[in-house]
Amino acid sequence: MRPIGYRYTTPDGAWLNLCRMCTLLAIRADFAAVLPPVDPEAATLTVEHLLEWLETTAPEADDRFGEIYPHTANHGEDQALICARCPTAIWSPPINVALLSNIANLIRTRPDLHDNQFWAARVKTGTASYTTYCVGGWAIVLSGGRFDWRRARCAVSHARRWHALTSSVVRPETLPDSERISLAAQRLLRVNTATARRLFNPAASSTDVLSIIEDILAAPAGAAGAP
Ligand SMILES: [Zn+2]
Known part of the structure; x- marks a missing residue:
């Protein structure tokens, strides 16, 4: 299934639905200790790349910093799924x-x-x-x-x-x-x-x-x- 956003389970147990941009910012802020210095302009600086990088070089980071994975389903039937950190609609129901x-x-x-x-x-x-x-x-x-x-x-x-x-x-x-x-x-x-x-x-x-x-x-x- 196509990801519609990312779900971030923070170390204190909260889980947040985040848009692509907020996921990128969350990884860079919260995983800073295990990430290499990143060039914010780099074309390879995508959520997918960062997740892949974390998976291979810092698999234990999940336990320390939380977990981020692609979110592929929307559970609210007629409700838009809004990013927990910005007003972006991760998913919008089709018009009636x-x-x-x-x-x-x-x-x-x-x-x-x-x-x-x-x-x-x-x-x-x-x-x-x-x-x-x-x-x-x-x-x-x-x-x-x-x-x-x-x-x-x-x-x-x-x-x-x-x-x-x-x-x-x-x-x-x-x-x-x-x-x-x-x-x-x-x-x-x-x-x-x-x-x-x-x-x-x-x-x-x-x-x-x-x-x-x-x-x-x-x-x-x-x-x-x-x-
Ligand atoms: Zn957002």
Whole structure:
């Protein structure tokens, strides 16, 4: 299996998932006593080289300084694996293409039920009443989450002869870990924060949102993914 990072078991028993760069720094700092003087610019200064070198010249270093080995699996299903010492994502889950495509189809066929201005809004206009959702709201609803209308607020547009109850509260029993709706929606879609901001932008029209989704789905795998 292809390594996705390195696991460092320190002498005091902690184990850390580290990115390539932090592994390199960890080896150079923590194994300094057994390493030869290294030229930081050398092309051969890679984790693989250093591990090989330690293995052959200082096999006992493991016991004294800890152990570093390639980490090949990610155990958190939908969660990104973040380096323990820097913000680098060692591994990112793929975007939830199915959910994002379902939302795009919904907005395409029922643009009247999409409004990025509110997470969820129960609209009354004349005799019609319907519920709209923003992209994040749709992500919640299509994943089984329900909004809490007991804690809704009023929004009125006299010019459009329109009034609505808006909610940004998800009933927690319908969707665990939904305290913050933006984070819950981001987690469900498995997109990074920058992508979530684009998708949930309250000023984005249905047309804007559809082209943003097309952009995301066309991007190379992982480019818009978590974190
Ligand atoms: Zn790192």
